């Protein structure tokens with residue numbers, strides 16, 4: 001087994017075309033899940049590749065390179081639509097984890113409890129992929145993750161970055177996470193909300209995403225539609241709006257408890273986003 005650390009994207013794609021290696025960024029998911037005696041042919045570290053550690057903002061797109069860490073996100077100058085993503089970053093693991101771990105690694109690991117996925121869904125994020133054989137492709141995040149720890153990533157492909165269409169300047173956002181303690185904890189469930197309000201304090205745009213309550217985090221379109229035209233304090237989170245969720249009973253919480261929590265998280269996140 002070898003450790004390869006390319007500095008150019010072309011070099012990285014050439015390495016990936018060679019055989020079954022494992023991409024590594026912060027390593028905070030890869031190393032804890034490594035099995036004794038089972039090694040890939042090589043580990044390819046993507047954190048030294050030119051340009052991948054950059055967050056760039058153009059007229060239409062906010063681009064997060066795939067080596068961007070949670071700490072980079074906390075320190076970035078982004079608009080209020082990204083407050084939920086920043087709040088997420090502050091709650092991932094601990095400061096040490098935030099310094100090493102990447103947003104892209106969180107998405108590629110495809111855990112149902114990956115904290116980064118709901119805020120990215122609420123930002124309409126897409127995943128930018130590249131391979132030597134097939135070139136580049138851009139997929140909505142909702143199409144990239146297909147199940148528990150499963151994505152459409154091909155063996156010779158890597159994530160180059162995440163793209164977010166520049167949100168309206170009036171968009172605000174909030175993130176609610178529940179764990180059994182404040183830090184270093186896997187989420188029982190989490191909710192991200194992005195809102196636009198008009199001058200009459202009525203909601204004109206709403207994006208609401210929930211994680212750890214289905215195999216893949218998801219938006220709640222019926223709830224989003226129901227809040228349009230309403231004032232935040234009048235919003236009612238009816239149980240039928242949560243119908244797409246399929247929470248399970250596990251060591252962290254019962255399914256019925258998760259439904260209750262999500263209802264409350266949606267209400268709190270809407271009020272919090274609206275207050276910004």
Ligand SMILES: Cc1cc2nc3c(=O)[nH]c(=O)nc-3n(C[C@H](O)[C@H](O)[C@H](O)COP(=O)(O)OP(=O)(O)OC[C@H]3O[C@@H](n4cnc5c(N)ncnc54)[C@H](O)[C@@H]3O)c2cc1C
Pocket residue numbers: 022023024025026027028029030031032046066091092093094097100101102103104105106107108109113114115116153157158159160184185186187
């Ligand atoms: C103590 C501890 C606490 C944690 N707390 C949280 C938490 O609160 N919330 C949370 O969501 N997660 C948490 N995690 C999990 C982990 O830190 C995050 O998921 C993190 O964002 C993963 O990023 P990474 O760069 O370390 O990924 P890595 O471990 O390097 O990689 C993760 C997966 O993504 C793949 N990958 C990475 N980069 C690319 C790329 N560019 N292209 C294609 N595939 C790629 C790897 O092959 C691997 O399958 C915690 C982990 C630890 C050890």
